[in-house]
Amino acid sequence: MKTAYSTGKTIREVSRDLQGQLGGIHLRAILFFASSTFDPDALGLEIGNAFDGAAVFGCTTAGEIVSGKMLKRSVVAMAFETEVIDRIKLCVIEDLHNKYAIDNAFATFEEYFGESMLDMDPGKYVGIILADGLSKVEEKLMDKIGDLTNVWFVGGSAGDDLQFKTTYVFADGNAYSNSAVLALIKPKVGFDIIKTQSFSSLGKTLRATKVDEFEREVIEFDGKPAIVAYADAIGSSVKDAPGHFMSQPVGLMVDDEPYVRSPQQVKDGGMVFYCNVKEGTELSVLQSTDIVEDTRKAIESRQREIGSIGGIINFHCILRTLELENKGQTEAYGKIFADIPTIGFSTYGEQCVGHMNQTSAMLVFKGAD
């Protein structure tokens, strides 16, 4: 795997930069993450043409990550050689509200790979999902994917540099909004998933007793207006509680690991989240810990387990990026990946088994030992 990035001002300049850095290899696929400051249609077409013959896919971001650096207003790319990926198939979902969207995409994959998605060995195949970051349908997509296959799909929700207007995914020369792109990959090298978040449980719980799932809103926790119950749990006044949202979100605990649900805003005494909460769900109140230290430990631990890491795709929550920026830690975070071919982006949500927030979901490819 080889990575490249460009901070060029024009799309042509970006394309030349990437071609120059990624030339001379036998390409199977190109994955790229691009600032939303570029015209999406022109960018998709240019990058698609620049790497004609390879499967080219990507999305817009709220900030980019490349080996050793966290960037803004850039395009980062990872090239997968034919020695790394045996086969790859892309599938674009243009109607995210079609209840059969995943079934249809999976039928395409089954035809291409000649194997049922339900029977595919999750040790031999892996999926990537890049979804519109403003669609609010990622939970449904991930739920359906999990129903139909044991193959891991890891990914992120596309961003638009915190404009919250339109996000895009790219596939083979085209840009799509209100869409998702799925990639099913049969790698030639081993792979693994890292899901890391920097929180500990405060030992307090809140039960969602009234919700509006579609709007991702918890109206009541434990029979009280959500913000009142939340403020009680963290020992804050209702007025000051929103100031704690980033450092004290809530988590759906699976064993000791949280699937983080981040509050976004207060609405008429209820709390709107960045992902949905089912009615009846018990959530743990969390306290933030050190992102840089926790991430470093997660990477080092996986390196010890699998040996050399050949490449990482890091789907990194924008809220983590904002916290790193607030603490002046973006350089330290970037350096964790300095010696590992890495690309990633600041997402509007992360996907791994389900949809979550304030998490890094990483697809890790093994390197040569």
Next chain:
Amino acid sequence: MAGKIRQLVDVIIAKRAKGNPVVAQAVKAKLVLKGIRSDNYSEGTPDDPAVIKKLEILAKELGVTL
């Protein structure tokens, strides 16, 4: 009667995981995300028809025959 919920949860996890412990853990997480926390149910848990019905629907969604 008791224990039916635990039994259904175990069958769903076992049939989807097919002996793969990593997949078993992922299925357990999927169930939590779908609203079923498997650790909350033991062989002594009373048979709640609403939870049993929910598990039957989830099994169908997951392609598991109970």
